[in-house]
């Protein structure tokens with residue numbers, strides 16, 4: 323794993339030396355207007371580059387599916403192992419024949435300096451990255467293509483935006499990024515802080531889901547789409563690999579039923595790939611798992627019935 327420095331690839335791990343062992347995520351650098359009015363929606367103009375292992379990319383795949391964008395925005399999936407060259411393609415990717423994702427970043431900006439992350443939304447007309455920030459890509463997918471697809475389902479409705487923004491910020495800091503802050507911590511203190519914040523936040527969400535079906539009332543919103551990818555990975559990788567092990571999600575009744583509810587909704591199940599998820603984390607992070615042995619378990623059944631219909635939708 324590494325990063326680009328003025329367009330040159332450099333193989334290096336995250337530097338936590340100046341932050342007391344704390345993992346601090348870098349900001350994405352390619353941004354799109356979240357106001358969909360500025361976005362030129364066209365079929366087959368854009369391509370989404372994802373890892374099926376990555377929770378941030380997973381959000382975009384879910385939104386692409388539930389907004390009926392699968393036939394409009396093709397996807398290229400990277401190999402699950404992120405090694406010396408960072409993300410790589412199994413076969414040369416279809417637009418330029420690149421074998422590494424960092425080549426695509428250099429195509430967009432030959433002097434790019436920064437991390438080479440998924441997801442990437444690529445504009446094949448401008449030959450550039452529209453956006454490499456999942457939170458913005460899902461906003462684009464939520465509305466920008468409605469005229470093409472006829473799907474006007476809105477997961478960020480005006481009247482709920484304040485509530486969605488508030489829960490998103492809480493979930494991002496403590497849970498989505500919180501599991502990484504546990505896993506990538508390099509001091510005991512940094513890990514302890516992240517662990518305590520993570521499980522305190524999961525307790526808050528567990529209690530909230532005892533009152534209502536979803537994070538914001540009884541309708542699925544963007545907030546649920548952002549939490550799901552972290553929850554679905556939790557028992558399989560974060561408990562062991564990232565040491566998020568106070569308890570499993572399976573032991574939290576509201577969260578585990580909620581997780582199955584979402585998994586079974588609109589074939590979100592089809593966006594989940596546990597082979598890529600487990601291979602990526604356990605094999606790519608040699609400083610955390612030097613043997614690179616990928617565990618066989620846990621046995622999980624997300625198709626099992628859930629009790630969430632007790633709240634009306």
Ligand SMILES: N[C@@H](CCC(=O)N[C@@H](CS)C(=O)NCC(=O)O)C(=O)O
Pocket residue numbers: 323324349350373375376377378379408437438439440441454455456457
């Ligand atoms: N803020 C970005 C974060 C994306 C991100 O960190 N993706 C990870 C994979 S889960 C990645 O590509 N990491 C490579 C690296 O940090 O070098 C987003 O939400 O889109």
